[in-house]
Amino acid sequence: MxxxxxxxxxxxxxxxxxxxxxxxxxxxxxxAGPEDALPQKGDRLVLGDGAQAGQAVTLASLAEEGTLVEAVAVDPAGIKRDGSRFSKIILVRVAPGDIAEEIRPHTVEGVVALSGVCTHQGCTISGWNHEDRKLSCFCHHSEFLPAEGGRVAKGPARKRLPVLPLARGEGGALMVAGSFTSKPGPGTA
Incomplete structure (x- = not known):
């Protein structure tokens, strides 16, 4: 040297x-492949877990208000976008009249799609309080309001859950209409 x-x-x-x-x-x-990508416009949504995993999520499968479903996006080639934990999607059906004005353009007949990852420390959102209509994170007990675009109802989380814009596909199937957004409103999809 x-x-x-x-x-x-x-x-x-x-x-x-x-x-x-x-x-x-x-x-x-x-x-990184397509399975690692976040949901994208044109993807269809399928059930993410349980005995019916992989079946299309339709409006009929979310017929009851307060229904909470874990979903996975599938690209047009049939590849599940489940390689990243940040692609977790929670679907909740709420009364359409209860949905905040700025959220309505991103919903389909009362169905709201939100990120399934808590904005506090990244735990999985898995709780639903039917009476209070709140999603909850069991790690640190943050609560979120799906009808208000994932707004924080109780901390320690400070940021709302990102909203995933939805569209209605063939036969009432739910489709992705845009990217996750933390500031829902007209023109954000």
Missing amino acids: DQRGKRAGGVDRRSVVAGAVACCATGRAAW
């Missing part, structure tokens, strides 16, 4: 480390 820490060939330690970091950073992106 010479005085500046370079090996014979002109490569120093800093160059090796920088190259390794670049390789790892781009290598992950190169290995």
Whole structure:
């Protein structure tokens, strides 16, 4: 080695480390496939768990107000977008008249789609209080109002759950109409 820490060939330690970091950073992106992507416009929604996992989510399957369903987006090629925990989707049917004005354009007949990941520390949203009409996170007991676009009703979470815009597909199937958004309103899809 010479005085500046370079090996014979002109490569120093800093160059090796920088190259390794670049390789790892781009290598992950190169290995990510469509199953790792978040839900996208045109995806259809299927049931995410239980005996009927993989079946299309339809308005008829969410006929009852207060129904809570875990869903997964499926791209047009049939690939489930379930490789990332941030692609978890919670569907809740609420009375259409109870839905906040700015949320209505993102819903279909009272069905609201929200991220299934708590904005506090990333736990899975899995509770539903039918009486209070609130979603809850069992890790730290944050509560969210689906009819108000995932607004925080009780902390420690401070940010609302992102809303996933919905559309009605063939036979009442639910489709993704845009990307998750934290600020629902006209023109955000």
